[in-house]
Amino acid sequence: xxxxxxxxxxxxxxxxxxxxxxxxxxxxxxxxxxxxxxxxxxxxxxxxxxxxxxxxxxxxxxxxxxxxxxxxxxxxxxxxxxxxxxxxxxxxxxxxxxxxxxxxxxxxxxxxxxxxxxxxxxxxxxxxxxxxxxxxxxxxxxxxxxxxxxxxxxxxxxxxxxxxxxxxxxxxxxxxxxxxxxxxxxxxxxxxxxxxxxxxxxxxxxxxxxxxxxxxxxxxxxxxxxxxxxxxxxxxxxxxxxxxxxxxxxxxxxxxxxxxxxxxxxxxxxxxxxxxxxxxxxxxxxxxxxxxxxxxxxxxxxxxxxxxxxxxxxxxxxxxxxxxxxxxxxxxxxxxxxxxxxxxxxxxxxxxxxxxxxxxxxxxxxxxxxxxxxxxxxxxxxxxxxxxxxxxxxxxxxxxxxxxxxxxxxxxxxxxxxx
Numbered sequence: 001x002x003x004x005x006x007x008x009x010x011x012x013x014x015x016x017x018x019x020x021x022x023x024x025x026x027x028x029x030x031x032x033x034x035x036x037x038x039x040x041x042x043x044x045x046x047x048x049x050x051x052x053x054x055x056x057x058x059x060x061x062x063x064x065x066x067x068x069x070x071x072x073x074x075x076x077x078x079x080x081x082x083x084x085x086x087x088x089x090x091x092x093x094x095x096x097x098x099x100x101x102x103x104x105x106x107x108x109x110x111x112x113x114x115x116x117x118x119x120x121x122x123x124x125x126x127x128x129x130x131x132x133x134x135x136x137x138x139x140x141x142x143x144x145x146x147x148x149x150x151x152x153x154x155x156x157x158x159x160x161x162x163x164x165x166x167x168x169x170x171x172x173x174x175x176x177x178x179x180x181x182x183x184x185x186x187x188x189x190x191x192x193x194x195x196x197x198x199x200x201x202x203x204x205x206x207x208x209x210x211x212x213x214x215x216x217x218x219x220x221x222x223x224x225x226x227x228x229x230x231x232x233x234x235x236x237x238x239x240x241x242x243x244x245x246x247x248x249x250x251x252x253x254x255x256x257x258x259x260x261x262x263x264x265x266x267x268x269x270x271x272x273x274x275x276x277x278x279x280x281x282x283x284x285x286x287x288x289x290x291x292x293x294x295x296x297x298x299x300x301x302x303x304x305x306x307x308x309x310x311x312x313x314x315x316x317x318x319x320x321x322x323x324x325x326x327x328x329x330x331x332x333x334x335x336x337x338x339x340x341x342x343x344x345x346x347x348x349x350x351x352x353x354x355x356x357x358x359x360x361x362x363x364x365x366x367x368x369x370x371x372x373x374x375x376x377x378x379x380x381x382x383x384x385x386x387x388x389x390x391x392x393x394x395x396x397x398x399x400x401x402x403x404x405x406x407x408x409x410x411x412x413x414x415x416x417x418x419x
Contacts, residue, residue: 003356003366004195008203011182011211015356015366016198017190019349025096025191026353028088029103032186032361033179033215035157036082036291042171043152044159047080048124049172053087053106054078055116060105062116072098080157083217083291084361090350093192097201104205107180117169125165128158135401136283136302138229139237143298143399146227147241153220153294181212188357190349220294224395226410229402235302236402240315243394244288244295245387247362253338253375254383255288255297255391260334261384262286262322263299267333269318274301280311292362297391305403312407316416323388323419326381338376342369389419 003017034046055062069076074091076099087106089099131138141156148154158164187206189198222243245252263270263286274284284301299319303311345351346369359367396414400407407413 003190003352005360005366006199008182008199008206010207010209012202012206012209013182013186013360014199014202015186015188015360016193016195017188017349017352017356018193018195019190020192022192022349023093024090024349025093025099025189025193026088026090026349027096027099027103028086028186028188028353028357029107030186030188030354030357030361031085031179032083032184034081034083034085035155035159036153036217037179037215038152038155040152040155041163042167042175043155043163044124044157045167045171045175046085047157047159048121048164048167049110049175050078050080050085050087051120051124052112052117052172053110055120056111056113057105057109058111059109060102065102065106068098068102074099076102082153082157084358086354086357088350088353096189096193096198100198100201100205107185108206108208110176112169112172114169117172121164121167124158125161128161128164131156131158135231135233135235135237136300139239139300139399139401140298142227142229142401143239143241143397144296146225146399147222147243147296147397148220148294149223149225151220152218153291177210178212179215180209182209183212184215185209186357186360188353188360190352190356217293222294222296222394224397226398228398228400228404228407230404231401233402234304236305236308236400236404236407237300237302238308238312238315238407239298239300239399240319241296241298241397241399242391244290244297244391246293246295247290248292249295251383251387251390252290252295254379254387255295256338257331257334257376257379258322258384258387258391259286259288259297260337261326261330262318265337269322270299270301270315273314273318274311278310278314280307280314296397305406308404309406309408312413313416316413319392320416320418323385323392326384328381331379331381331384335376335379339373342372392417392419
């Protein structure tokens with residue numbers, strides 16, 4: 001494995017992944033905190049801070065941050081998730097120093113100007129309003145909040161209108177002090193560069209980073225339940241969720257294979273039954289969203305209200321049947337898809353950069369590809385059956401956006417799912 005981990009003098013963990021066959025470098029600063037680290041009152045602060053660091057630092061205004069990266073033809077961006085926040089850049093190999101300079105500047109020196117802050121809050125509020133008009137996305141927010149009620153893991157990443165409006169500049173500064181520290185941050189770099197020179201750059205540009213304290217994450221309790229939001233839209237958005245395995249569980253890859261067989265890809269059972277055989281939906285799929293202490297296996301479909309009753313019955317039927325009639329060819333195909341997905345994601349410096357940072361955040365170390373592939377190889381009929389019976393015996397979570405008048409009651413749906 002070309003990737004290696006180094007610890008700087010201030011405790012920052014650094015992943016270096018060298019590839020001399022490319023002309024680019026991807027660099028990421030990943031902070032191990034996201035919406036699951038927030039209070040209800042300050043829900044959305046991780047995402048709002050992600051916006052604010054681009055509004056100016058002690059050394060650059062917002063235009064200069066954008067201009068300097070555009071001048072070299074580079075890319076600079078960021079995202080917030082439930083368990084981490086990432087700032088990343090991709091540049092030509094000759095421009096690695098500037099990318100380190102800019103990323104360290106927004107990480108260490110955000111200005112957090114009051115007037116810019118008030119404007120950016122309005123931008124995020126507009127983003128929240130936009131999410132309300134994207135029902136295929138917002139149905140997942142409702143799914144998450146219903147699966148984990150009154151818990152930070154169930155809060156929306158963007159926050160709510162009320163919580164974002166309540167956040168103050170001093171809240172951002174306090175958040176920075178707690179989470180933007182060496183003990184909670186990974187720097188990852190993939191591409192064409194010299195390791196020793198890069199480490200020296202980081203020692204110089206990130207030396208002011210404080211060690212901080214290890215971040216504690218609240219325990220998660222899956223609850224499940226029913227949430228229906230009436231909305232005038234053409235299609236009804238349906239999501240069914242179940243309590244899955246976190247990334248440390250020995251059967252995690254069996255859960256991943258289960259999802260592939262059920263609803264990932266054109267040969268999956270849901271695609272063949274719902275779309276090809278009955279033409280009830282254009283989009284239907286399953287997926288697994290997993291962290292280090294929680295996981296949700298979900299099934300999604302969008303259809304018109306008149307098809308919704310039949311669609312729900314087919315979803316429940318396929319979920320109930322999967323543990324008792326698994327086929328060897330399905331398992332072989334699922335394992336091939338899991339392997340190819342992993343290896344193909346590592347074909348680009350961008351993918352490798354984030355991949356290795358996530359590994360360190362989740363496992364505290366780098367994992368060899370052969371270790372992951374070996375775990376996929378260990379998946380078998382018995383392990384998938386075991387995962388299916390465990391996961392689908394959990395109380396289902398139902399999230400619906402649109403006209404749900406034709407959908408059966410929650411109890412009827414829950415009772416029709418059995419393993």
